[in-house]
Amino acid sequence: MSDILEVKGLSFRYPDSTRRAVADFDLSVPQGEIVVLAGPSGCGKSTLLRAVNGLVPHMYSGEYGGEVKVGGVAVKDSSMRDLAQRVGFLFQNPENQIFMFTVERDVAFGLENLGVPREEMRTRVDEAMRLLDISDLAQRAPHELSDGQKQRVALAGVLAMRPQLVILDEPTSLLDPKTAAELVALVARLRRELGTTFVVVEHRLDLLVKVADRLVVMNEGRKVMEGTPRDVLFRDEAESYGVAVPAITQVQKMLAKDRLVPTSGLMTPAELAAAVGGGSR
């Protein structure tokens, strides 16, 4: 399978900074994968995402080295216009990425900017709203929406552009636990139904590791760990990089040390309880 995203030896330093925000970074993401990116605050996660959708170097200039390719084309040599259609970027704060006064106009914002004809735009906007279950909010104003709804509207605006790759920067950090879980389920569903590839920066790993294919840990601009969520979370160094290892995984790890439960696969609380209960009977 071909890689939709290839990052090779990427380095980037902001102009007024002495340290590189991203340093010698490599990453390959095949089509249809969900990759989670974790790491302590300031380690360069957002900067890496900016380099994937072209904000770095097109909007943020600085010292740029290495290469990022999306769908085989170098980001550095593509225009923002072109990149906007291939990479969708969902930012942390949904409030600051909703521009228009009605939901449907906002979902259409990117398509309007690209000059998509009205009939086609209508189809794509309706499709995106249906996909995210917000069709009944079409005429609402942004200030009449809950945070979770705002997040969906912003994501609908991203999906209406039909990107091959969607990147999300801490999408659940402003959401309550239930809405956050819904968003994660939504990501899994979109991958299944549309085959979209996702790169997600997230601190709340308990929700995401269940749907993620891969977990990448960053520290001081470098990639320090990479593997399946199970591999990474079971290694002791994960905690030293400030990765919030889910409590249930910590328990499983302790029990696995005493061979009470298997180390294959991350277990849900129910599975763990069943395994432990079954072992003692």
Added chain:
Amino acid sequence: MMWLSGGFVFRRGTSRYHRLDPRVKLLISVLMFVTTLIVRSLYELAFVLAFMVAVAAVATVLRRVLRTMMLTALFSAFIFAVNFIVTGNLEMSLLYSLRFVAIVVSTSLFFITTSPDELEQVMKTFRLPRDVVFAFVTAVRFIPVMLLDTIQIMDAQKSRGLELEKGNIFRRVRNMIPILIPLVVNSVVRSGELAEAMESRAYGAVPQPTSLVEYRSSLADKAVAAAAVVTFALVAYSFYYVLPVHFP
């Protein structure tokens, strides 16, 4: 503040007037505005105000408009007083102060029945540059967000012991600084994030962006516009050639 939000902030409505083409609503308000300027007697002004009240009734915003009238009248009492002291002419002073009320009402009728979306459409018909229209759109879009921000910052600072209502006027102005600084910082952060999101959604990609919704004047819109122009012409004509004038 109350006066401003009651008199000028759009609230959704379903009346026939709300559903008019926004450009026709603008035309009606402009014509009413001009009429108040060419009015020469209290009789004529009374007629214009009655006409505005009728429009407000059709637009189902009568109560809001009457309230705006009352509040503006309080303010224009000042205009009356100054005029009367200077000129000693009761009728003229009354005319000037009430004319101010009429001007405010004609403007208010447009803004309270026209959604921000429609305002954008009106700006586009005047062929204003895309950036100007978009700047206006975002400014209006973020008014409720900034208001909420302000309230939250005020609450936060009050809970840290800031006393907004204490002291003389200078003290009070100085007390606003702990509110203003976080507000400005928030806005700067916000505009940075907005710029990123705009870039990521292809803002400015093509010189002629398209629009999801199409505003087309219906036959009814055109008829209303024509009726408005004819009414204006008749009214202006009778002001100058039919009705008597009481003072120069």
